[in-house]
Amino acid sequence: MTHTPGAIHIEGLHYTYPDGHVALGGVDLTVAAGERVAILGPNGAGKTTLMLHLNGVLTATTGSVEIAGTPVSRKSLRDVRRRVGLVFQDPDDQLFMPTVAQDVAFGPANFGVRGDELAARVREALDVVSLTEHADRSPAHLSGGQRRRAALATVLACEPEILVFDEPSANLDPVARRELAETLLKIDATMLIVTHDLPYAAQLCDRAVIMDHGVVVADDAIGAVLSDAELLAAHRLELPWGFVVPARD
């Protein structure tokens, strides 16, 4: 077990939805600080449910989740939510304030940041995602790619040690997809990226975890996982036509 900031340790995590549907059937996963891990798997494998456990939006039926050595519990919730930032799939779910700047300020303000420091946090976060000139616009008036980056800024402003993305490349045009990847590559935090976009995972992550039916079925270096066509096929994953996993140094 580790106490380093940015580390995740999940043991025997089970989660059953109130309607009886078993979403997670015993997940074990350890992520070291600074790692970039892709979480792959077919629809309904439990990826999003796992993500919601990482900052205590859902609480384990049995098993445990530890963030930087602290178990996620009602008492540690505030601390865990400050350490772990979730970027949801639909930016319209994340951006709810009248302007982008107000939305970016919402998170840090919840964690008690006020005044000039809050303004500085907002400026920095918008700068990282190159949205400074759109600060006072309504999220409704941004393009899809800008909205995705605005959603990322709302989380970055909380200065999390761990960033978790749900399908970051969904609904983005190729340029917006590349711009987002460039932004993500310059952020220094532990990252978990839930995705179906295997080339994107190959570009951004060092390690890949495949989930299916609520458990982890494979966990290896990203090159090894993506080169194993049989493994991918067994879990309804496949590389897009013409894509070859690039060799890693």
Added chain:
Amino acid sequence: MGAGHAHPLYRDGHSPIHRAPAEVKIVCLVLFVLAVVATPRELFWPFGIYALIILIVWRVGQLPLRWILPRMLIEAPFLVLAVLLPFSEGGERVEVAGLHLSVSGLYAAWGIVIKGTLGVAASLTVAATTTARELPLALSRLGVPPMVTSMLTLMIRYIDVLTAEVSRMRMARVSRGDSPRALHQVGATAKSVGALFLRSYERGERVYLAMLSRGFDGKVPQLAVGVGSAAPASARQWVLTLLPAAAAVMVSVSAWVAR
């Protein structure tokens, strides 16, 4: 503030009226309307002064008449009632162009038309110079409970998302041969209303989860000045912005004294 394509009732500008703090504009509007409503309708001159006050504010706020007058048509449906009053009321009657009209009905109609028109004009002035995003903070500064302002904040943001969803659903139906006006297809329309409700409900839940994961604990926090939230109004701003309302209150009081 470049609002891009904002609400049709908002007119982008940089006049002193646009820059005036939203909370004071709201107070000014309420006082002005109360003063107008409290004025005895048998007198005509106070209403002339009220109209003059509004014209001056439009001038200062750089709101051209040809922009604002068409928007005042919102009140048209309410005027229908006023037109009927001179015919339906009883009491003393006068003859105008061959029509026997009730005197008290005429006064009632005049009262409704002029007070309604002034009220609409004043409200449009505030709407034209205040963006929706200023409202939640302004209302919370005026003591409106946080629950209400949070609801307003979410409504301002999601009304557009919902409208877009409605039009996408409609387009998908129409492209499959539905004609939403045909009576026999009212079932399809009703079902899409139901589907929209479920989708909105689910979205509401996702928005709430996203808020929770950023540390939301039931209260929308006070944001920093400069982060899309203006500084509270200074004493000077209060005095200057309340001038139109103060003038209207004086006119109303003099009207009662003069009567």
